[in-house]
Amino acid sequence: MKKMFMNKDFLLRTDTAQELYHTFAEEQPIFDFHNHLSAQEIYENKSLGNLANAWLDHDHYKWRAMRAAGVDEKLITGHLNPDGSVKKTDDDFDYERYLAFVKTLQGAIGNPLYHWSHLELQRYFGVNEHLTEENARDVWLRCNALLDMKEFYPRELIKKMNVKCLCTTDDPLDSLEYHKKLASEWKDVNVLPSFRPDVILAPDSAVYKEYIQNLQTVTEQKISTVSDLIKAVAVRLEYFKQAGSVVTDHSLENDFYIPGTFDEVNFIFSKACLGKKLTHDEISKYKGYVLIELGKLYAEKDFVMQIHIGAIRDNYSALLASCGKNIGEDSLHDFNYAYQIGAVLNGIYSSAPNAKTILYNLNPKDNEALATMAANFRNCQFGPAWWFNDHKDGIEEQIRVYSRTSVLSSYIGMLTDSRSFLSFPRHEYFRRILCNYIGELVENGEYPDDEKLLGEIVKNISYKNSIEFIKI
DSSP states (O other): OOOOOSOTTTTOOSHHHHHHIIIIITTOOEEEOSOOOOHHHHHHOOOOOSHHHHHHSSOHHHHHHHHHTTOOGGGTTTTBOTTSOBOOOOHHHHHHHHHHHHHHHHTOTTOHHHHHHHHHHHHHHOOOSOOOTTTHHHHHHHHHHHHTSGGGSHHHHHHHTTEEEEEOOBOTTOOOHHHHHHHHHOOSSEEEOEEOOTGGGOTTSTTHHHHHHHHHHHHTOOOOSHHHHHHHHHHHHHHHHHTTOOEEEEEEOSOOOOOOOHHHHHHHHHHHHTTOOOOHHHHHHHHHHHHHHHHHHHHHHTOEEEEEEOEEOOOOHHHHHHHOSSSSOOEEOOOOOHHHHHHHHHHHHHHOTTOEEEEEESSGGGHHHHHHHHTTSTTEEEOOOOGGGOSHHHHHHHHHHHHHHSOGGGOOOOOOOOSOTTOTHHHHHHHHHHHHHHHHHHHTTSSOOOHHHHHHHHHIIIIIHHHHHHTO
């Protein structure tokens, strides 16, 4: 007997799961509190082009899969300039790219891309059959005809998925011009900036010295000491707050804490500003001190601090040089950091007990360590399954770990972490997995069949908890 493919009860294996999803989760709005969409592209609201442009121009998940399938690099990143911008391409080349992805997708059994891509076809374009080489041309033509319509421009795509608020990822020196324009001209969805001070936490970066000089100029603050640096950051943080920002974001990719005194860190800061080489311990002392000071500042300003830990970025140097960053050549790290994150959180919460943080780990080996660490502090969340964990098994395991180390009803839900305007069905994917998890517990007799209580919990996890935790 032929099985139904991704029908209305996709991933919902029990009657209880189906009831929870369709009655309580399905129609909930979306708050996407961490993504990498461009506020400028949302504001300009131009056609996404053809299906290759909409699917492949910014999606390193798809590029990575194509590379793994042996697709020629010209069909993966051949449309990019070295700065990461997209070249103008013709329909023949774009169809070749698209077809290469279709062939890749057919073999991607068990990869979340298979589910995500088909959810995108279903929810945005009404294409319910599975995508193959045989129907690729027909799907291409049908989707392209829709993408030409105003209803498929970025703003309408966001609204179509019932997104109420989203947070982009932005450098502290950003003018936030397009966020401000959106706030004044587009009332349907809140597009808020997130404060991501990557360079400020990278004293070994080749651009650190220049960045601090630019920060001085923008804030009109002389930065001679590490205390001056935090004061200058506070100026930019207030600027972001006035533009509606409520979250910050940090990527920690190596050791990030060794205890250090103010004098030690100030000396390290001075060396960095002169462009001098720093030792491993100096970098770790600087990062730990500044992270704690930033965490206290965020608490004072009512920001939620997001901390993403454990990526090894830019592994393929030749590809980085030719195509730029964020092209699918990153992987997960295996360094141990439980003590370090504990020390940073202790430093923050000891001075600012009202702080709020969300912790994300890339290596699944760190699930239990990070979840139990988060539970040590009030208003510290073990965050959603991130990046290489953002698949059915990873989401299920993240929910299980959260359940057994914390209180599931407090969970803040899902995000896309995406550069694609078609990625919002990932929230549906998560909600289906969540409802299936709870449904199986109920049907196994491990939790009461209390529809009213469970329905409220599912609704809150899907939307309300994140809104209330981040104070939108």
